[in-house]
C-alpha cells in the first residue's frame with residue numbers, strides 16, 4: 001500500500017484515477033480547490049485548497065506521501081488565449097511549487113498530466129514523443145513549460161501526454177462534468193438529449209477521409225490505469241520520462257457522430273460551422289513507448305464502447 005496525494009482528484013480524470021488507487025488499497029488524499037471539480041466525485045479525504053498556496057501544500061505534504069499524481073490545472077484552450085497569465089500561474093508556477101515542496105518530504109514519484117497540445121499541429125501522424133514541441137495556445141505552452149520544470153526537479157517524474165480523454169466509469173457513477181463543456185462526446189450526447197443546442201461541426205474541408213478533424217479518443221479508465229503503471233515504475237526506482245497516452249487510432253468527428261447515433265439510437269442534431277483557428281486536421285498517438293516502458297496499452301479501443309460508457313453517465317449523472 002502506498003500513500004498518494006492526488007491533486008485535481010475531484011476532476012474528471014483525477015476522480016477515475018483516485019477511485020482506481022483506492023480500489024487496489026492505496027491510501028489516497030485529494031487536494032483540489034473545486035474550481036472545476038466536484039466534491040461528490042471524491043471517495044476519500046478531500047483537502048480543499050489551491051496548489052498555488054504554499055502553506056496548504058506544505059502542510060498537506062508534511063503528512064507524508066510516497067507519490068504525487070498531479071492533475072490540477074486550468075484546461076480550457078480558449079480560456080488560455082484570453083487569460084494566459086492565469087494558465088502560466090496555475091499550470092506552470094503551481095506545478096513548480098508542488099514539485100519543490102514535494103522534494104525532500106519522502107515523495108519518490110511525481111506523475112504529471114501533460115497533453116498532446118504540446119505538439120501543436122504535428123507534421124506527421126501518428127505523433128511520437130520526440131516530435132517537435134510547437135504548442136499553439138497558452139494552455140499547450142503551459143503544459144510544455146511544466147514538463148521542463150519537472151525535468152529539472154529533485155523528484156523523479158512521469159509526464160503523461162494524453163490525447164483526447166473520453167468515456168466514463170463503466171458503472172455510471174463517475175464521468176465528465178465540465179461547465180463550460182468543450183469536449184465532443186459530452187456535447188454530442190447533450191445535443192441528443194436536447195440539453196444543448198445542435199452540435200457545431202467545425203469544418204468539413206480538412207484533408208482527411210471524410211473532411212472532418214481526426215482525433216485519438218482515449219478512455220478515461222485506460223488513462224487511470226496508465227497512471228498507476230507510471231507511479232509504480234517510479235516508486236520502483238525508474239528515473240522517469242514522458243509518454244504518449246492514446247489508442248494509436250484516429251476517429252473523425254463524423255465517425256464519432258455516427259457512433260453516438262448507433263449507441264443512443266437517436267439522430268445527433270448538428271450544424272456546419274467554419275474551421276476553428278489552430279485545429280489540426282488529424283492527430284493521433286504513436287504509443288509504442290508506453291507499451292514498451294509502462295507495459296500499458298489501451299483496452300477500450302472500440303469507439304462505440306467509449307461512447308456507451310459516456311452515454312450511461314450522461315443519462316444518470318448526479319453532478
Ligand SMILES: NC(=O)c1ccc[n+]([C@@H]2O[C@H](COP(=O)([O-])OP(=O)(O)OC[C@H]3O[C@@H](n4cnc5c(N)ncnc54)[C@H](O)[C@@H]3O)[C@@H](O)[C@H]2O)c1
Nearest residue numbers: 008010011012013033034035036037050051072073113165
Ligand atoms: N480532458 C482531456 O482531454 C485532457 C487532455 C490532456 C490533458 N489533460 C489534463 O488532465 C488534467 C485533468 O483534466 P480534466 O479533464 O480531468 O479536468 P478537470 O477540470 O475536470 O479537473 C481538474 C481539477 O483540478 C482542480 N483544480 C484546478 N485548478 C486548481 C488549483 N489551482 N488548485 C487545486 N485544484 C485545482 C479542479 O477543481 C478540478 O477538479 C489537467 O491537467 C488537464 O490539463 C486533460
